[in-house]
Amino acid sequence: MLAMTASIPVIDPVVFGTQEEIQRIYQEEVDRAFKLAPEDKSIFQLRGDANTRAEELFKKAAELYDIPEYDIGALLWDLRDDRAGAATACRDGPPYEITMNEILFLRNYDDMMHQTIAHEVAHVVTCLRYPELTASADFQAHGPSWQAIIHDLGGQVSQFHNLDITPINLYHLRVDVALLTFIVENQ
Numbered sequence: 345m346l347a348m349t350a351s352i353p354v355i356d357p358v359v360f361g362t363q364e365e366i367q368r369i370y371q372e373e374v375d376r377a378f379k380l381a382p383e384d385k386s387i388f389q390l391r392g393d394a395n396t397r398a399e400e401l402f403k404k405a406a407e408l409y410d411i412p413e414y415d416i417g418a419l420l421w422d423l424r425d426d427r428a429g430a431a432t433a434c435r436d437g438p439p440y441e442i443t444m445n446e447i448l449f450l451r452n453y454d455d456m457m458h459q460t461i462a463h464e465v466a467h468v469v470t471c472l473r474y475p476e477l478t479a480s481a482d483f484q485a486h487g488p489s490w491q492a493i494i495h496d497l498g499g500q501v502s503q504f505h506n507l508d509i510t511p512i513n514l515y516h517l518r519v520d521v522a523l524l525t526f527i528v529e530n531q
């Protein structure tokens with residue numbers, strides 16, 4: 345699920361000597377986002393909620409269509425660009441995976457529980473329901489087949505989210521500063 349605004353440039357973080365610093369910055373931003381999540385739950389419970397929601401939607405899809413109930417396994421949480429979520433492209437799976445943006449999820453729990461997970465589950469269900477169609481090179485990921493499924497699953501028929509991506513921009517700005525500082529100090 346893409347951001348409504350233009351994508352931010354992402355500097356390749358694979359720079360020697362800065363990996364730990366980048367991870368530290370990321371963890372700080374996750375911790376900051378966690379303060380805005382529903383208060384009574386741990387981060388693992390919140391992640392578990394998302395997994396349960398995805399499982400429920402796969403169950404619903406199996407009831408609606410002539411497909412087996414897909415076991416998505418544990419959702420992944422390492423999406424750091426301005427997308428809210430991402431799913432394995434049909435031609436690259438199975439296995440299919442759903443990757444979530446944890447900073448955005450913690451800050452927008454209700455919205456992402458409802459919309460983003462349905463959006464990404466619908467991508468995987470499209471692969472399962474239309475294996476031949478989705479394998480073709482010119483398959484449109486957000487085309488009519490996906491739109492019908494997201495509609496059936498009760499999500500919004502939109503390619504875009506309108507979440508505030510300022511925290512993501514801040515994370516990348518901090519990473520850029522760390523990288524530039526590293527470069528200057530090692531000249």
Ligand SMILES: [Zn+2]
Binds near residue numbers: 345463467485486503
């Ligand atoms: Zn999508």
